[in-house]
Amino acid sequence: MNKFLGRSLRAGSTLLGSLISADPGESAAGRADVPGRADVPGPVTVRSGDPRYGDLVRGFNQRFVGNPEYVRLASSAGQVVQAVQEAARTDKRVVVRSGGHCYESFAADPDAQVVIDLSEMRAVYYDPALDAFAVEPGATLLDLYEGLYKRWGVTLPGGSCPSVGVGGHIVGGGYGPLSRLHGLTVDHLYGVEVVTVDAHGRARKVLATREHTDPNRELWWAHTGGGGGNFGVVTRYLLRSAATVPADPTTLLPAPPAEVWIAAVSWPWENMTEQSFVRLLKNFGAWHERNSAPDSPYAGLFSQLKPAHRSSGAIVLDVQIDATLPGAEGLLDDYLASLNEGVGIEPFVLQRVRLPWLHAAQWMGFFGGDPTVRFKAKSAYMRTGFPDGQLAAIYRGMTRTDYQHPYAMIMLTSYGGAINTVAPDATAVPSRDSILKLHYIAFWADPADDARHIAWIRDLYRDVYADTGGVPVSNAVTDGCFVNYADIDLSDPTQNTSAVPWYTLYYGDNYPRLQQAKARWDPTDRFRHAQSIRLPRR
Numbered sequence: 383m384n385k386f387l388g389r390s391l392r393a394g395s396t397l398l399g400s401l402i403s404a405d406p407g408e409s410a411a412g413r414a415d416v417p418g419r420a421d422v423p424g425p426v427t428v429r430s431g432d433p434r435y436g437d438l439v440r441g442f443n444q445r446f447v448g449n450p451e452y453v454r455l456a457s458s459a460g461q462v463v464q465a466v467q468e469a470a471r472t473d474k475r476v477v478v479r480s481g482g483h484c485y486e487s488f489a490a491d492p493d494a495q496v497v498i499d500l501s502e503m504r505a506v507y508y509d510p511a512l513d514a515f516a517v518e519p520g521a522t523l524l525d526l527y528e529g530l531y532k533r534w535g536v537t538l539p540g541g542s543c544p545s546v547g548v549g550g551h552i553v554g555g556g557y558g559p560l561s562r563l564h565g566l567t568v569d570h571l572y573g574v575e576v577v578t579v580d581a582h583g584r585a586r587k588v589l590a591t592r593e594h595t596d597p598n599r600e601l602w603w604a605h606t607g608g609g610g611g612n613f614g615v616v617t618r619y620l621l622r623s624a625a626t627v628p629a630d631p632t633t634l635l636p637a638p639p640a641e642v643w644i645a646a647v648s649w650p651w652e653n654m655t656e657q658s659f660v661r662l663l664k665n666f667g668a669w670h671e672r673n674s675a676p677d678s679p680y681a682g683l684f685s686q687l688k689p690a691h692r693s694s695g696a697i698v699l700d701v702q703i704d705a706t707l708p709g710a711e712g713l714l715d716d717y718l719a720s721l722n723e724g725v726g727i728e729p730f731v732l733q734r735v736r737l738p739w740l741h742a743a744q745w746m747g748f749f750g751g752d753p754t755v756r757f758k759a760k761s762a763y764m765r766t767g768f769p770d771g772q773l774a775a776i777y778r779g780m781t782r783t784d785y786q787h788p789y790a791m792i793m794l795t796s797y798g799g800a801i802n803t804v805a806p807d808a809t810a811v812p813s814r815d816s817i818l819k820l821h822y823i824a825f826w827a828d829p830a831d832d833a834r835h836i837a838w839i840r841d842l843y844r845d846v847y848a849d850t851g852g853v854p855v856s857n858a859v860t861d862g863c864f865v866n867y868a869d870i871d872l873s874d875p876t877q878n879t880s881a882v883p884w885y886t887l888y889y890g891d892n893y894p895r896l897q898q899a900k901a902r903w904d905p906t907d908r909f910r911h912a913q914s915i916r917l918p919r920r
């Protein structure tokens with residue numbers, strides 16, 4: 383059974399700086415830009431009728447299937463330049479897919495005529511010329527973690543799902559279990575190599591770094607949380623933390639803890655009253671209010687509390703803590719005790735084990751490997767714990783009797799710590815004083831159930847944020863939405879009745895600067911989707 387479902391739920395169903403022109407020396411069969419890899423295959427074009435077509439026009443969320451004239455599988459940056467140039471010359475709408483984990487249809491848009499598929503570009507290596515780690519966009523998070531850790535003992539504080547692609551994850555401001563210790567992925571982004579198209583339709587490969595002297599610096603900044611599919615095609619991410627010892631790769635990125643404690647506990651729904659439910663979530667919020675400063679002894683603790691619909695049977699909490707911290711087990715015990723204070727139900731301990739870090743790194747990933755998954759998700763940043771009105775709305779949503787579904791939940795996720803040491807405009811991720819990130823999600827398999835589940839999640843979200851137009855606007859309690867959990871409803875005036883547009887919910891005050899980057903690097907709006915950065919009005 384899927385590990386996430388097995389742990390979470392009692393139900394037994396298995397549902398589950400410089401411009402670089404197109405490298406003239408790089409032939410379709412050669413790949414000078416990846417050290418040690420001389421034999422790289424040429425590009426592959428797959429059209430409708432090809433047996434592979436069905437596999438290459440979809441990603442992870444089976445709600446969305448593309449319908450392009452062709453999919454171009456590229457194996458090098460030079461091949462990406464050629465593919466983008468060809469699409470620009472023939473004026474075809476092009477989208478790019480790396481790991482295929484987009485929440486909406488952006489990379490599987492039926493209106494796109496060309497898909498550039500980067501899933502074969504997965505190298506992770508040290509680039510001595512730039513003194514940074516280079517990661518290709520098709521690398522999965524597991525490729526990245528293994529590549530960086532086994533050889534150099536370092537990591538990037540990214541997400542927990544092993545199959546997510548680096549391509550969309552980093553540019554969207556990806557975060558994960560080590561983010562309270564080490565910040566967001568983009569806080570370690572030194573540069574990007576991007577294929578862009580200029581006003582004359584010329585495709586070219588551009589290197590942009592965070593160096594203040596770099597004339598392309600704004601393109602780097604736009605990739606520190608601006609979201610995928612906006613400015614061009616990223617062909618390499620360059621990773622290096624701000625303060626490092628030059629030319630020693632083992633110091634370029636943070637080292638993860640050698641070992642972590644992981645624990646999962648569950649509270650059965652059968653004993654849960656509204657009072658105990660509310661107390662548990664209140665405790666979770668209050669604990670994070672008290673323990674999310676960057677210098678907190680709990681910066682090494684990350685957890686997810688998952689209130690799922692009552693029909694799931696249980697509410698599960700997953701926790702990871704740096705086992706090398708002095709008194710780590712005691713900190714874990716204290717955390718669990720503090721969450722359970724006054725709840726009145728003794729939780730089951732489902733798991734509690736000390737593991738080497740890399741071995742544990744995928745543990746919190748969810749619904750991996752199920753080819754039938756369809757899902758809808760929403761998000762919210764929280765600056766404080768939960769107001770009573772929000773808790774009452776969450777309880778209503780999770781106990782609805784006209785909706786029964788075990789795979790419908792909110793993941794309440796630890797945030798803060800090192801994330802909040804960075805200024806809101808230092809990267810494109812504006813939310814730098816939140817303590818929680820909320821991930822509303824329902825997943826299912828049968829297309830006939832789409833409307834039912836989408837309606838549930840929309841109703842719940844609107845109810846929780848009823849006081850602020852159905853969305854978590856930036857105020858004393860909430861602070862907008864996470865672009866990596868893309869939610870097309872934020873653009874829908876029937877769902878978002880606040881006066882705050884979708885782009886402000888994602889980007890806050892950083893949006894106009896992203897628009898300036900768009901105007902400079904994608905002046906003809908070649909790279910667009912339903913929620914892409916809009917060109918500024920002239």
Ligand SMILES: Cc1cc2nc3c(=O)[nH]c(=O)nc-3n(C[C@H](O)[C@H](O)[C@H](O)COP(=O)(O)OP(=O)(O)OC[C@H]3O[C@@H](n4cnc5c(N)ncnc54)[C@H](O)[C@@H]3O)c2cc1C
Pocket residue numbers: 441442477478479480481482483484485488489500519540541542543545546547548549550551553554555556557558609610611612614615616617748749750866867911
């Ligand atoms: C199961 C699951 C678990 C997740 N867990 C986490 C998590 O723990 N933390 C977190 O932060 N996020 C998480 N996410 C969200 C994830 O980070 C985003 O969905 C991310 O955008 C996925 O990137 P991708 O390359 O896999 O997806 P894709 O579908 O390939 O791309 C997503 C978007 O980025 C664009 N894009 C892709 N590659 C490029 C490129 N090379 N250049 C320019 N644009 C590009 C696409 O066009 C699309 O708009 C999770 C998602 C899923 C489905």
